[in-house]
Amino acid sequence: MTADPAPRWRDDELVPISALEHWSYCPRQCALIHLEQTYDENLYTLRGNRAHRGADEPGVASARGVRVVRAMPIWSARLGLTGRADAVEFRGETPYPIEYKSGSSRSWEHEAVQLCAQALCLEEMLGVAVPAGAVWYHGSRQRREIACDAALRALVEEVTHAIRAMLAGERLPAAANDARCPKCSLFEACLPALTARPARLRGFMAELFHPAPDEDRLDSA
Numbered sequence: 719m720t721a722d723p724a725p726r727w728r729d730d731e732l733v734p735i736s737a738l739e740h741w742s743y744c745p746r747q748c749a750l751i752h753l754e755q756t757y758d759e760n761l762y763t764l765r766g767n768r769a770h771r772g773a774d775e776p777g778v779a780s781a782r783g784v785r786v787v788r789a790m791p792i793w794s795a796r797l798g799l800t801g802r803a804d805a806v807e808f809r810g811e812t813p814y815p816i817e818y819k820s821g822s823s824r825s826w827e828h829e830a831v832q833l834c835a836q837a838l839c840l841e842e843m844l845g846v847a848v849p850a851g852a853v854w855y856h857g858s859r860q861r862r863e864i865a866c867d868a869a870l871r872a873l874v875e876e877v878t879h880a881i882r883a884m885l886a887g888e889r890l891p892a893a894a895n896d897a898r899c900p901k902c903s904l905f906e907a908c909l910p911a912l913t914a915r916p917a918r919l920r921g922f923m924a925e926l927f928h929p930a931p932d933e934d935r936l937d938s939a
């Protein structure tokens with residue numbers, strides 16, 4: 719029996735691997751970044767940039783019998799995923815992806831989706847099993863190992879399809895307006911307290927574009 723051929727994705731159907739973490743955190747944040755190309759920095763993104771310093775430089779190094787490939791391009795033809803792994807350690811033939819993050823491991827479940835997507839890409843590219851990888855936290859200087867179990871693999875596929883549908887539909891998901899928002903770098907662009915309540919937003923828009931009384935008089939003069 720032969721395996722089903724991989725779907726042929728158009729360029730605009732490819733999903734960036736980084737989008738999976740954004741979607742896991744907040745679908746609206748994912749849409750603002752990947753659909754509307756809205757990006758802002760805050761303390762957390764600046765820390766993230768610092769954690770990635772050096773990880774964007776491609777290179778290969780070996781230490782204690784482990785070969786490390788940095789900034790490795792990765793993709794999945796089956797899922798239509800594309801991106802780059804910060805680092806991939808090769809312990810013998812088994813790849814072990816590493817994702818660099820700032821801070822500590824409090825939000826590890828979002829990073830786990832991104833990390834497992836990298837594992838699925840490496841499995842497909844190299845034809846070997848990738849049972850686990852790790853997130854390296856710059857703030858706490860700790861590694862958290864992520865096991866790529868069946869549930870996490872299924873979540874990667876589900877999130878990938880959801881992002882592709884969102885990009886194709888070109889619609890922003892509703893604002894979460896919850897505990898995630900104060901830490902979100904897109905808080906100013908998103909205005910969650912306003913956009914989460916359509917009636918309030920409609921009222922605000924009506925106020926915004928209603929001519930002032932003086933303008934009414936000028937128009938009728």
Ligand code: SF4
Nearest residue numbers: 744747894899902908
């Ligand atoms: S401010 Fe809140 S609702 Fe808006 S994108 Fe960020 S997390 Fe999502």
